[in-house]
Amino acid sequence: MAATTESVKTDAAEAPLLNKKNMFLGAALYIVFYGWVRWYEGVYGWSAGLDSFAPEFETYWMNFLYIEFILEVSTAGILWGYIWKTRDRKVMSITPREELRRHFTHWVWLVMYAIAIYYGASYFTEQDGTWHQTIVRDTDFTPSHIIEFYLSYPIYIITGVASFLYAKTRLPTYQQGLSLQYMVSVIGPFMILPNVGLNEWGHTFWFMEELFVAPLHYGFVFFGWAALGILGVVNTEVGAISKLLKKDLA
Amino acid sequence: MSASQSAVRSRAEAVKVSRTFDWLILFTLFFVVLGGYHIHYMLTGGDWDFWTDWKDRRLWVTVAPIVSITFPAAVQACLWWRYRLPFGAVVCVLGLLLGEWINRYLNFWGWTYFPVNFCFPSNLMPGAIVLDVVLMMTGSMTATAVIGGMAWGLLFYPGNWPIIAPLHVPVEYNGMMMTLADLQGYHYVRTGTPEYIRMVEKGTLRTFGKDVAPVSAFFSAFVSILIYFLWHFFGQWFAKTDFVKAA
Numbered sequence: 001m002a003a004t005t006e007s008v009k010t011d012a013a014e015a016p017l018l019n020k021k022n023m024f025l026g027a028a029l030y031i032v033f034y035g036w037v038r039w040y041e042g043v044y045g046w047s048a049g050l051d052s053f054a055p056e057f058e059t060y061w062m063n064f065l066y067i068e069f070i071l072e073v074s075t076a077g078i079l080w081g082y083i084w085k086t087r088d089r090k091v092m093s094i095t096p097r098e099e100l101r102r103h104f105t106h107w108v109w110l111v112m113y114a115i116a117i118y119y120g121a122s123y124f125t126e127q128d129g130t131w132h133q134t135i136v137r138d139t140d141f142t143p144s145h146i147i148e149f150y151l152s153y154p155i156y157i158i159t160g161v162a163s164f165l166y167a168k169t170r171l172p173t174y175q176q177g178l179s180l181q182y183m184v185s186v187i188g189p190f191m192i193l194p195n196v197g198l199n200e201w202g203h204t205f206w207f208m209e210e211l212f213v214a215p216l217h218y219g220f221v222f223f224g225w226a227a228l229g230i231l232g233v234v235n236t237e238v239g240a241i242s243k244l245l246k247k248d249l250a
Numbered sequence: 251m252s253a254s255q256s257a258v259r260s261r262a263e264a265v266k267v268s269r270t271f272d273w274l275i276l277f278t279l280f281f282v283v284l285g286g287y288h289i290h291y292m293l294t295g296g297d298w299d300f301w302t303d304w305k306d307r308r309l310w311v312t313v314a315p316i317v318s319i320t321f322p323a324a325v326q327a328c329l330w331w332r333y334r335l336p337f338g339a340v341v342c343v344l345g346l347l348l349g350e351w352i353n354r355y356l357n358f359w360g361w362t363y364f365p366v367n368f369c370f371p372s373n374l375m376p377g378a379i380v381l382d383v384v385l386m387m388t389g390s391m392t393a394t395a396v397i398g399g400m401a402w403g404l405l406f407y408p409g410n411w412p413i414i415a416p417l418h419v420p421v422e423y424n425g426m427m428m429t430l431a432d433l434q435g436y437h438y439v440r441t442g443t444p445e446y447i448r449m450v451e452k453g454t455l456r457t458f459g460k461d462v463a464p465v466s467a468f469f470s471a472f473v474s475i476l477i478y479f480l481w482h483f484f485g486q487w488f489a490k491t492d493f494v495k496a497a
Contacts, residue, residue, distance in 0.1 A: 017267065018270060038356070041361065042360070042361055045361065095255055096255050096256060096257035097255070097256075097257050097258070099257065100257040100258070100267065103271075104270075104274075107271065107274040107275075107278070110274070110278045111274060111277055111278055113278070113282070114277060114278040114279075114280070114281035114282045114285075115281060117281060117282050117285035117286075118281040118282075118284055118285050118349070120285065121285030121286060121288060121289040122284055122285050122288040122289070122349035122352075122353070123349070123352065123353060123357075125288070125289050125292065126288065126292050126296070126349070126350070126353040126357070127353060127357040127361065129292060129296060129300065130300070130353075130357055130358045130361065130362045130364065130369075131357075131361065131362060132441060133300075133362070133440040133441050133442055134362040134440060134441075136441055176493045177493035177494050177495045177496060178493060178494050178495075178496055179491075179492075179493055180490065180492045180493065180494050181488060181489075181490060181491070181492075183494075184488070185282070189285075189286075192289075210440075210441045210442055211297060211442055211447055212292060212293055212296040212297050212300070212442075213293060213294055213295060213296055213297050213298075213313075217293040218293070218294075220289055220293055221289065221290050221293045221294055224285075224286045224289035224290045224293075225286060225290065225484070226286070227282050227283065227285055227286025227287075227289075228283070228286055228321070228324050228325075228484070228485065228488040229488055230278065230279060230282040230283070231279075231324075231325070231328040231485065231488045231489040232488055232489055232490050232491055232492075234275055234278075234279060234328075235328070235332060235489055235490075235491045236491045237271075237275070238271075238275070239491060241267075241268075241271055244257040245257060245258060245264045245267060245268060247256070248256055248257070248258050248260075248261055248263075248264035249261070249264045249265065249268060
């Protein structure tokens with residue numbers, strides 16, 4: 001009797017399989033933050049972002065860049081460090097229910113990665129096209145680049161690597177080695193950031209007008225393909241979750 | 251992990267868990283594919299897609315279908331062959347169009363003030379529906395590549411015709427004949443405006459006059475077939491679940 005009561009109590013106190021609150025708060029964080037960023041671009045792009053030699057450019061844009069660098073390096077260090085330091089050293093001995101819960105948490109990370117990828121690769125990248133079709137660049141660090149390359153790309157890199165690390169440190173599925181397509185889907189889009197070096201070098205060298213389909217941009221295209229690695233991640237996850245649920249769904 | 255234990259407490263919970271995962275997977279797949287597809291498309295065919303004065307009868311019709319059949323082919327390779335889900339192409343195109351429309355409205359118009367009827371995206375939906383339907387009806391990658399791929403290229407121009415036709419009517423401006431779309435371009439000067447950058451209506455094919463668009467669409471359809479094959483195999487590779495040993 002006592003044991004039964006204890007068991008029911010444990011169930012009632014048990015953490016939910018999917019922490020919806022965390023998921024919606026996480027999504028809101030990205031959306032509200034990027035909404036603010038877009039507001040900042042709208043106001044200070046036109047008023048302080050047209051001439052990189054002007055003092056207000058330094059105030060509103062270069063300082064923004066420096067702050068980004070510091071926050072991104074700190075966030076990456078703290079977040080990745082935390083996930084690694086708190087890793088489960090007995091990951092192969094967890095219960096199936098705990099494994100299922102961790103898969104849900106892993107998917108919360110993947111949902112965040114999806115949101116971050118959307119903003120980086122779609123929203124801010126195409127936005128860059130219209131800005132540079134409108135404003136002739138006189139620096140590598142234009143307002144749209146400061147947001148696109150040095151904010152939205154690092155954010156999806158931080159999120160993607162965090163998701164990968166979570167899977168690697170807490171899920172039995174990922175203990176058999178390194179998931180090839182998971183690495184492709186995280187490291188490929190990450191490589192878009194180093195490719196900025198080629199992009200800026202080219203633009204500085206040739207100072208071409210903004211032809212978006214110029215071959216100089218094909219590095220971004222190639223690494224963008226790596227986003228398709230998510231197909232492999234989905235298949236790996238479906239396999240693992242099916243295994244956990246198979247006999248109950250039969 | 252003990253094999254005797256169950257991850258769920260009942261069949262009902264198992265079903266609920268399974269459905270929840272379906273939504274999480276669909277959301278993630280949709281937005282990650284959107285990101286990859288959009289960056290690919292904007293940097294391989296973007297200029298023709300951004301502006302009406304680039305949407306000509308030759309290069310837009312040729313380039314846009316060829317570069318856009320890529321991701322649909324790859325995603326079909328996974329969703330159909332693994333899960334028998336017949337919407338790989340449509341889900342890609344819906345994602346791309348969502349990303350583009352948000353951008354054209356909030357950024358092209360909202361930040362740099364180009365009117366939306368100057369910078370709306372191309373319509374890829376008819377080709378995507380046909381591509382999915384052909385795969386579903388035939389269950390054959392070869393048939394989808396040949397029939398669907400050809401339809402993808404051929405349907406692009408008719409699929410966009412009702413939208414672009416009003417902007418292709420001729421106008422005379424300062425003694426010069428041009429289209430209404432060209433005139434929009436003159437009024438909205440961009441860094442890509444100079445005629446040595448704007449790649450439209452180039453080449454001797456122009457001398458064939460009215461035949462330009464169908465010939466371009468036919469060529470585009472031919473290359474789309476080849477690209478479909480190639481990207482279908484890319485999709486199969488990306489769908490792999492292999493693990494590599496850490497060095």
